[in-house]
Amino acid sequence: MAVKIEGGVTAPKGFTASGVHCGIRRNRTKRDLALILSDRPASAAAVYTQNLVKGAPLTVTKNHLENGTARAVIVNSGIANTCAADGIEKAEAMCRLTAEALGIDQNDVLVASTGVIGPSIVLEPIEKGIPALVAQLSKDGGENAAEAIMTTDTVKKEFAYAVTLGGVECVLGGIAKGSGMIAPNMATMLCFLTTDAAIDSRLLDEALHEVVGDTFNMMSVDGDTSTNDNVMLLANGAAGNRPITEKDADYTAFVEALHALCADLCRRLAKDGEGATKLLEIKVHGAKTVSDARLIARSVNRSSLLKAAMFGADANWGRVLCAIGYAGAEVDVTGVQVTFISKAGRVCVCEKGAGIPFDEDIAKTVLTEEDIIIDIVLSDGDAEAVAYGCDLTYDYVKINGDYRT
Amino acid sequence: MAVKIEGGVTAPKGFTASGVHCGIRRNRTKRDLALILSDRPASAAAVYTQNLVKGAPLTVTKNHLENGTARAVIVNSGIANTCAADGIEKAEAMCRLTAEALGIDQNDVLVASTGVIGPSIVLEPIEKGIPALVAQLSKDGGENAAEAIMTTDTVKKEFAYAVTLGGVECVLGGIAKGSGMIAPNMATMLCFLTTDAAIDSRLLDEALHEVVGDTFNMMSVDGDTSTNDNVMLLANGAAGNRPITEKDADYTAFVEALHALCADLCRRLAKDGEGATKLLEIKVHGAKTVSDARLIARSVNRSSLLKAAMFGADANWGRVLCAIGYAGAEVDVTGVQVTFISKAGRVCVCEKGAGIPFDEDIAKTVLTEEDIIIDIVLSDGDAEAVAYGCDLTYDYVKINGDYRT
Numbered sequence: 001m002a003v004k005i006e007g008g009v010t011a012p013k014g015f016t017a018s019g020v021h022c023g024i025r026r027n028r029t030k031r032d033l034a035l036i037l038s039d040r041p042a043s044a045a046a047v048y049t050q051n052l053v054k055g056a057p058l059t060v061t062k063n064h065l066e067n068g069t070a071r072a073v074i075v076n077s078g079i080a081n082t083c084a085a086d087g088i089e090k091a092e093a094m095c096r097l098t099a100e101a102l103g104i105d106q107n108d109v110l111v112a113s114t115g116v117i118g119p120s121i122v123l124e125p126i127e128k129g130i131p132a133l134v135a136q137l138s139k140d141g142g143e144n145a146a147e148a149i150m151t152t153d154t155v156k157k158e159f160a161y162a163v164t165l166g167g168v169e170c171v172l173g174g175i176a177k178g179s180g181m182i183a184p185n186m187a188t189m190l191c192f193l194t195t196d197a198a199i200d201s202r203l204l205d206e207a208l209h210e211v212v213g214d215t216f217n218m219m220s221v222d223g224d225t226s227t228n229d230n231v232m233l234l235a236n237g238a239a240g241n242r243p244i245t246e247k248d249a250d251y252t253a254f255v256e257a258l259h260a261l262c263a264d265l266c267r268r269l270a271k272d273g274e275g276a277t278k279l280l281e282i283k284v285h286g287a288k289t290v291s292d293a294r295l296i297a298r299s300v301n302r303s304s305l306l307k308a309a310m311f312g313a314d315a316n317w318g319r320v321l322c323a324i325g326y327a328g329a330e331v332d333v334t335g336v337q338v339t340f341i342s343k344a345g346r347v348c349v350c351e352k353g354a355g356i357p358f359d360e361d362i363a364k365t366v367l368t369e370e371d372i373i374i375d376i377v378l379s380d381g382d383a384e385a386v387a388y389g390c391d392l393t394y395d396y397v398k399i400n401g402d403y404r405t
Numbered sequence: 406m407a408v409k410i411e412g413g414v415t416a417p418k419g420f421t422a423s424g425v426h427c428g429i430r431r432n433r434t435k436r437d438l439a440l441i442l443s444d445r446p447a448s449a450a451a452v453y454t455q456n457l458v459k460g461a462p463l464t465v466t467k468n469h470l471e472n473g474t475a476r477a478v479i480v481n482s483g484i485a486n487t488c489a490a491d492g493i494e495k496a497e498a499m500c501r502l503t504a505e506a507l508g509i510d511q512n513d514v515l516v517a518s519t520g521v522i523g524p525s526i527v528l529e530p531i532e533k534g535i536p537a538l539v540a541q542l543s544k545d546g547g548e549n550a551a552e553a554i555m556t557t558d559t560v561k562k563e564f565a566y567a568v569t570l571g572g573v574e575c576v577l578g579g580i581a582k583g584s585g586m587i588a589p590n591m592a593t594m595l596c597f598l599t600t601d602a603a604i605d606s607r608l609l610d611e612a613l614h615e616v617v618g619d620t621f622n623m624m625s626v627d628g629d630t631s632t633n634d635n636v637m638l639l640a641n642g643a644a645g646n647r648p649i650t651e652k653d654a655d656y657t658a659f660v661e662a663l664h665a666l667c668a669d670l671c672r673r674l675a676k677d678g679e680g681a682t683k684l685l686e687i688k689v690h691g692a693k694t695v696s697d698a699r700l701i702a703r704s705v706n707r708s709s710l711l712k713a714a715m716f717g718a719d720a721n722w723g724r725v726l727c728a729i730g731y732a733g734a735e736v737d738v739t740g741v742q743v744t745f746i747s748k749a750g751r752v753c754v755c756e757k758g759a760g761i762p763f764d765e766d767i768a769k770t771v772l773t774e775e776d777i778i779i780d781i782v783l784s785d786g787d788a789e790a791v792a793y794g795c796d797l798t799y800d801y802v803k804i805n806g807d808y809r810t
Contacts, residue, residue: 052731311802
């Protein structure tokens with residue numbers, strides 16, 4: 001049973017982090033360079049964007065992860081290092097400079113960038129910033145790292161969970177950034193996860209892919225998939241648990257804790273979506289297959305009409321049904337039940353695929369809350385899925401309509 | 406060679422139409438019931454929404470079209486007759502009442518409804534309205550019919566084209582409505598096409614499907630697919646051309662005219678999209694296959710980020726490239742060229758998949774126009790596609806955020 005605790009990437013034993021302003025961004029008060037370090041080699045896994053346009057740092061990180069281990073992660077915000085001719089070379093240089101400063105193997109450094117697509121990244125500020133970054137590495141540095149990776153984010157995203165594995169308390173922590181799935185012409189969602197649990201790198205990779213499929217891949221602010229989306233997970237074994245080498249109870253408990261951590265980060269990311277005023281959780285039950293459940297949850301989560309209705313606290317169930325209908329999933333639309341749920345209460349608006357009478361005032365009260373669950377019960381099977389999203393607001397249009405002007 | 410002429414559904418010989426206010430809508434100044442009549446049996450074809458949730462009128466129209474002929478189309482706005490238990494029965498009743506008033510076979514009447522999803526439709530006002538509707542049938546009635554089918558539309562959509570087939574001048578005309586792909590919980594896009602050309606009903610069906618695939622199916626206001634989307638085409642042969650019975654030059658000329666007519670209606674529909682201030686035409690060239698070209702055009706056309714950027718006249722090419730990258734098409738992203746075009750000029754912003762220097766002021770001038778072409782040249786083949794869309798604005802959110810309040 002995973003328990004939420006304070007902190008982020010530095011909550012697990014053996015991890016330190018830091019974040020500084022090195023000058024990639026003009027705003028001197030905004031940190032723009034982050035470093036996460038494990039005091040020993042860590043099993044490492046990563047999941048990358050499925051966009052055909054990929055940031056150069058992803059390619060370099062992929063190469064450095066071939067041996068399944070890593071020590072450090074260097075991240076900048078401001079420039080995405082994507083669609084630039086010298087991208088790979090610059091990303092490798094970021095790893096080399098970091099490795100030299102830390103006295104570790106360049107191949108043990110992972111790299112990520114977020115920011116504007118197109119411009120080639122300038123190494124000078126990074127080179128100047130790295131000594132300070134290394135000097136400031138500490139157990140308290142996680143928050144600065146979380147701030148350094150932010151772009152249009154309005155709040156830091158960091159969470160941590162404790163879970164007992166083989167009688168030993170292990171900790172998982174994470175930080176993330178991202179506001180639009182692409183923030184204003186930025187290449188966006190980045191997440192860095194750490195744990196002091198000992199786990200075989202093959203199982204670590206499997207666990208990460210399983211959890212990302214249920215969490216980050218089910219999140220949408222505006223349906224766009226960034227060129228730099230990337231989730232990294234380092235496990236350094238500092239907790240001293242008996243290493244997880246098979247899919248036993250410990251593995252299950254680890255995955256459960258990882259899922260709780262990633263779900264929290266997704267909720268925070270979605271709720272901080274560009275211009276968003278509400279967090280939407282689309283919960284689908286009774287689907288024929290998990291794939292059908294995900295198609296439906298994603299389709300409802302992507303409907304601009306429904307997102308705008310949620311902004312207006314309008315219990316517009318017709319839009320939910322419609323999005324289910326064009327989801328491309330195998331579903332009996334005459335067996336659909338839809339309920340809106342928030343801490344103010346719950347109101348069922350649709351049964352057997354048709355509207356039922358409901359109290360508009362209660363519906364308004366339920367939907368005026370910040371955290372809304374759209375609960376969809378199908379009659380096709382017992383598969384489930386959850387999608388994380390937000391409402392569509394004037395500010396989304398404002399932010400994305402004149403970002404560069 | 407098709408030539409644009411005045412008028413809409415009544416421009417072709419042998420067609421009359423009318424539109425009245427019968428009382429389905431409270432607003433007495435808004436016509437809400439339309440009728441289109443051919444003075445002789447017409448070959449008829451239709452294309453229906455792919456949404457699994459389908460309006461009852463579609464089912465009835467489908468049945469009545471099994472013999473490939475029709476005489477009349479009855480349409481109401483205000484209530485979609487969708488997700489209501491008595492839908493089929495009511496839709497059949499609308500056909501029966503119309504057939505009785507016209508003295509024709511109920512099976513020769515097609516039916517469509519647009520409006521709120523859920524409530525069951527009331528027959529009384531329709532029954533009361535039909536006599537006036539029949540009495541007012543005329544060659545000038547097309548405009549009233551175009552008005553009667555409008556919901557949140559701000560402008561009427563009607564166009565007509567003349568084309569010479571076998572030495573005889575034939576006319577094609579059409580009216581359409583739709584503002585969101587679903588307007589505020591409405592079931593939306595309807596299009597009624599007429600022609601006095603004589604053409605075999607099987608070929609008519611083939612021509613309609615071919616053209617709809619290139620036009621209406623490539624149009625998006627907000628990516629939502631309505632439960633009532635429906636395009637109908639009646640061909641009554643009143644022009645006296647030698648009937649088109651094979652895929653000869655006449656068939657090709659007919660398809661070309663039909664395409665021009667439908668493309669005009671799509672442009673008008675997209676430009677009148679909810680809250681829209683701009684028409685966007687996404688033109689894709691050099692794709693490997695037509696399917697790839699359509700995937701890419703649709704993906705770019707659906708990007709909320711790009712749509713918001715167009716609202717802000719922001720030449721944000723990164724968003725175009727990103728949407729190409731996640732389109733799911735087979736494409737070499739290092740061979741992409743992007744150019745923004747309007748009557749104010751053209752500005753190329755991306756070549757070989759990377760940004761190129763361009764004059765921001767010129768770009769601003771180009772994108773400040775109302776009609777924007779986003780021209781995408783790929784290096785993968787010679788397949789092409791065009792998508793029709795609009796920008797994303799504050800008003801879209803306003804219209805859809807509090808429609809029912």
